[in-house]
Amino acid sequence: MRAELIDGKAFAGKIRAQVAENVARLKSGHGLTPGLAVVLVGEDPASEVYVRSKGKQTLEAGMASFEHKLPSDTAQADLLALIAQLNGDASVHGILVQLPLPDHLDSDLVINAIDPAKDVDGFHISNVGLLGTGQKSMVPCTPLGCLMMLRDQLGSLSGLNAVVVGRSNIVGKPMAQLLLGDSCTVTIAHSRTRDLAAVCRRADILVAAVGRPKMIPGDWIKPGATVIDVGINRIPAPEKGEGKTRLVGDVHFDSAAEVAGAITPVPGGVGPMTIACLLANTVTACCRAHGLPEPTGLTA
């Protein structure tokens, strides 16, 4: 292996320590406890694991955690009523509605019902517009975590060719906005992109957010490039025993690590940074809600 490994797990630990320091300062100095409410509709086992780990890390940072688990047949009006209640609750500074929602619910409508100041996912149209115009906003956690790792790794990103594979509202598009904000020359690729291999080979920074296990091989990667693998794909792992599974990214790690300059692993890369940034956004939201100075280094 030639590439340097970018240790997202360790980096996330440092971010969480900074979050905890800021929480302690808000508590002792201002009598404030930042609070995060997570809303989960339905019984997806993967989402439940993820929501539990968010709740645990929220408490570990000294914050308040509110979990709302609703049945999969929850009516839209009931979900909207819960959001209205959380919007009005002064002890809640951040609201996250776990996606995807069951098909009968309109996720755009639900997300846009969240008070933008409490929208710690950064998915509300106001925050999307603010980010797109370079104004202060809530920045989506996964792209924010990726940006932090890239800045830490490379220093300035200015003038670099960045290719983002994937154009979702939750990862690909906001990632591209952040890279543009740091003066990269940005290409967004997707399922209709022609000659994706050639597009990827131009990238000094390659961000993969596709959801296809090991799709990007080493020979699509420019020698020395920095590779950020957002993909979280669970695949069968018969070598671990019958019925066992393991997580892999969208990048074929072994071949990519022979070519790249630096690469994030899966697990232990972007995933832990996403949760750390969620906590960071909650602290930022709490500070803004009370007109207090924001922590430095925890926002874009």
Ligand SMILES: NC(=O)C1=CN([C@@H]2O[C@H](COP(=O)(O)OP(=O)(O)OC[C@H]3O[C@@H](n4cnc5c(N)ncnc54)[C@H](OP(=O)(O)O)[C@@H]3O)[C@@H](O)[C@H]2O)C=CC1
């Ligand atoms: N680490 C973390 O914290 C997080 C990880 N993830 C993971 O990141 C991955 C992407 O998530 P998300 O953005 O929500 O996924 P979506 O399914 O919403 O988007 C996937 C994107 O990949 C594109 N795509 C699909 N197939 C191809 C292909 N063959 N070639 C090129 N592009 C393709 C799609 O293109 P088109 O638009 O044309 O259909 C789409 O834009 C998933 O593995 C997910 O689990 C997601 C969120 C957080």
Ligand SMILES: Nc1nc(=O)c2c([nH]1)NC[C@@H]1CN(c3ccc(C(=O)N[C@@H](CCC(=O)O)C(=O)O)cc3)C=[N+]21
């Ligand atoms: N409103 C909303 N906001 C989200 O940010 C959001 C969402 N909905 N829906 C689902 C996706 C997925 N996502 C992950 C975050 C962390 C890990 C993570 O910590 N992964 C660990 C491994 C965990 C394991 O072992 O299962 C790692 O990569 O090391 C994974 C996935 C956030 N998402």
